[in-house]
Amino acid sequence: MATLRYEQRIDAPAEVVWSVVGDPTSIPQWFPGIVSCEVEGSRRTIHTATGLEMPEEILAHDSLEHHFAYRITAPIYRYHLGTIDVAALDESSSTCVYETTAVPDVLALIIGGGTIGALREIGRLAEARFAES
Amino acid sequence: MGRKILFITTDQQRYDTLGVNGGQLARTPHLDRLAKEGIRYERCQPTSVVCMPSRASMLTGQFPSTHGAWMNGVALAEDAPSVAASLHDAGYATALIGKAHFEPFLDPFGRFAENALANLGVPTIESPWFDGRRGVHRGFDYLEFATHGVLGPLHYAKWMQAQHPEALEGFYPVLDGDLNVNALGGGDSGAPQVKFNDVPRDWYHTDWVADRTISWLNQQTDERDWFCWMSFPDPHHPWDPPRSELARVPWREVDLPVNYPVSAGERESLLDQKARHWRAWYDGRVVSNYEAPAKWVPATLTANQVREVNALNAVEVELIDEAIGRVLGALALKGWGDDVDVVFTTDHGELQGDFGLLFKGPYHVDALMRLPLIWRPAASIGASPAVVSAPVSLVSLAATFHSIAGLPRPSWSEGAALPTSDVDAANRGFDQSVTEWDSALFGVDVHVRSVVTRDYLYSEYLPGTMHDGSEGELYDLADDPLQRTNRFEEAEFSSVRSALSERLREHAERPGERARPGDLVAPV
Numbered sequence: 001m002a003t004l005r006y007e008q009r010i011d012a013p014a015e016v017v018w019s020v021v022g023d024p025t026s027i028p029q030w031f032p033g034i035v036s037c038e039v040e041g042s043r044r045t046i047h048t049a050t051g052l053e054m055p056e057e058i059l060a061h062d063s064l065e066h067h068f069a070y071r072i073t074a075p076i077y078r079y080h081l082g083t084i085d086v087a088a089l090d091e092s093s094s095t096c097v098y099e100t101t102a103v104p105d106v107l108a109l110i111i112g113g114g115t116i117g118a119l120r121e122i123g124r125l126a127e128a129r130f131a132e133s
Numbered sequence: 134m135g136r137k138i139l140f141i142t143t144d145q146q147r148y149d150t151l152g153v154n155g156g157q158l159a160r161t162p163h164l165d166r167l168a169k170e171g172i173r174y175e176r177c178q179p180t181s182v183v184c185m186p187s188r189a190s191m192l193t194g195q196f197p198s199t200h201g202a203w204m205n206g207v208a209l210a211e212d213a214p215s216v217a218a219s220l221h222d223a224g225y226a227t228a229l230i231g232k233a234h235f236e237p238f239l240d241p242f243g244r245f246a247e248n249a250l251a252n253l254g255v256p257t258i259e260s261p262w263f264d265g266r267r268g269v270h271r272g273f274d275y276l277e278f279a280t281h282g283v284l285g286p287l288h289y290a291k292w293m294q295a296q297h298p299e300a301l302e303g304f305y306p307v308l309d310g311d312l313n314v315n316a317l318g319g320g321d322s323g324a325p326q327v328k329f330n331d332v333p334r335d336w337y338h339t340d341w342v343a344d345r346t347i348s349w350l351n352q353q354t355d356e357r358d359w360f361c362w363m364s365f366p367d368p369h370h371p372w373d374p375p376r377s378e379l380a381r382v383p384w385r386e387v388d389l390p391v392n393y394p395v396s397a398g399e400r401e402s403l404l405d406q407k408a409r410h411w412r413a414w415y416d417g418r419v420v421s422n423y424e425a426p427a428k429w430v431p432a433t434l435t436a437n438q439v440r441e442v443n444a445l446n447a448v449e450v451e452l453i454d455e456a457i458g459r460v461l462g463a464l465a466l467k468g469w470g471d472d473v474d475v476v477f478t479t480d481h482g483e484l485q486g487d488f489g490l491l492f493k494g495p496y497h498v499d500a501l502m503r504l505p506l507i508w509r510p511a512a513s514i515g516a517s518p519a520v521v522s523a524p525v526s527l528v529s530l531a532a533t534f535h536s537i538a539g540l541p542r543p544s545w546s547e548g549a550a551l552p553t554s555d556v557d558a559a560n561r562g563f564d565q566s567v568t569e570w571d572s573a574l575f576g577v578d579v580h581v582r583s584v585v586t587r588d589y590l591y592s593e594y595l596p597g598t599m600h601d602g603s604e605g606e607l608y609d610l611a612d613d614p615l616q617r618t619n620r621f622e623e624a625e626f627s628s629v630r631s632a633l634s635e636r637l638r639e640h641a642e643r644p645g646e647r648a649r650p651g652d653l654v655a656p657v
Contacts, residue, residue: 002575033242033249049243050286051252076241105575106312106656109206110239113654117244 002105004112158447171509194531194546201648218272231364237655305371316426324438343456384444439486523558
């Protein structure tokens with residue numbers, strides 16, 4: 001089992017960042033390669049640019065703690081846990097932490113690699129949203 | 134009209150696998166003929182001995198420490214300089230057919246264009262260019278991809294999955310259940326990454342790459358120049374060529390490589406002279422990089438496994454040579470035989486039994502660093518055939534293609550156009566080539582810098598988890614062409630060592646803008 005953790009400082013309040021990542025249907029807007037998704041209750045199905053369909057289970061969606069957790073349940077992922085946490089640094093900036101734990105270990109690197117780009121895009125979207133507000 | 138350019142690359146092919154370079158196993162008449170008609174380089178080095186950094190250097194004319202794709206799994210920035218973009222700007226039609234690998238393969242989301250393109254069903258996409266414009270991806274207006282297997286999202290794999298699903302099982306499973314490079318043995322000898330493959334030859338990726346190249350060439354017109362990068366995935370492992378072709382090189386009749394130490398004692402003695410990670414890998418104590426099977430111990434490699442791997446490698450090399458012959462024939466049918474520059478090379482070599490090892494890694498010796506390179510200029514320019522013994526580098530390819538197209542060397546290219554003779558090499562200062570290695574994966578990081586001159590191969594190990602910065606290797610290429618005797622600590626070579634170390638320092642401090650090192654986002 002391997003865990004990779006990346007974080008991004010974002011010049012937007014935590015509530016604004018959460019408005020991006022806390023919406024489970026928003027993932028195609030910020031995770032590189034995910035082109036669409038459907039959400040039904042705690043089930044999310046993502047569709048990737050390679051043409052794959054991957055089922056996911058949403059484990060936690062806590063708007064008070066700004067914590068989101070999900071699991072990719074496709075068979076190749078023997079174990080996966082993704083968590084996204086947003087914490088306020090001050091009234092106009094925050095940090096977003098994206099952690100990936102997976103078995104086999106290589107998958108943590110592959111998914112974690114995607115989360116680097118996801119964090120950048122989350123930051124860009126949140127900062128744009130904050131600038132417009 | 135300018136000169137058309139056919140750029141042919143293979144993957145992981147040693148210098149000595151071509152007949153014209155002294156190879157004894159594979160018959161390579163088409164490449165041998167190109168070499169005799171053109172310029173054959175006797176000491177060409179890659180900028181890196183793994184695929185992604187080396188291929189990025191071909192495209193950008195930059196060393197990995199400049200272009201930023203510093204190890205496999207680190208994507209070349211989308212807006213990195215590209216010789217294909219220059220040629221596209223100059224009016225060339227531009228295509229890359231086969232293995233690209235500027236972007237990581239293990240990318241289930243398809244966040245990289247190489248992995249998404251086949252599913253998108255378009256010949257290219259628009260991406261940012263290095264000069265702030267947007268244009269076709271990396272300068273190519275046609276892209277069609279293949280790699281070593283039939284799984285995944287690339288064009289060849291999708292074609293096989295759709296058209297010939299019954300043949301998929303014949304291919305070696307490149308990765309194991311843990312997504313590491315597979316150690317599973319096969320063939321007659323149980324060698325890793327070997328499998329008898331019942332796929333018909335016509336469906337194998339070597340012929341597919343040639344077929345798709347011919348199809349693209351047949352769509353081109355006399356009125357427009359073109360640059361076509363035809364990139365074969367072989368003879369990189371897995372060694373699973375079509376079973377129908379195996380009789381070409383019966384493995385039991387294959388001689389052991391001259392640099393394969395037959396006894397374990399000799400192997401260990403040779404490895405103990407080198408930097409410590411060599412022996413650590415051999416013994417199974419450390420796997421320093423993803424490119425070799427994580428669960429395979431080199432000390433278990435048998436002489437028969439070396440024979441069988443070399444035989445299968447030779448079969449793959451022969452199939453490539455025949456595929457090249459078909460493409461050259463197609464060019465002749467189009468009436469372009471005298472108007473096309475053909476450049477052939479590979480991205481890096483393969484240990485293939487040398488020192489009792491297989492595959493590749495931070496092991497800077499000729500097995501991995503001495504590459505076949507042939508440039509057959511268009512017959513219409515009347516260039517004289519030549520053999521160039523001066524050290525040259527793949528970093529010169531981008532400038533060479535600019536030169537062929539009549540374009541000036543771009544400011545971003547760190548390499549000058551290849552010399553056309555040893556006199557030209559001497560006049561233009563081709564007296565060294567540098568190869569870099571950087572890797573950091575799962576707690577092991579290794580950093581090597583090597584310089585090759587006409588006389589020496591010298592490596593310095595920078596501090597990492599395996600080295601403290603004091604280790605190195607120095608080989609006298611005249612007395613020790615197999616690099617068996619490490620002179621690094623010998624007092625009588627201290628002045629040579631100092632001079633070569635100074636060359637590496639100058640390389641490290643060379644002027645020029647560097648891209649930010651890219652993020653490691655996949656193992657390969």
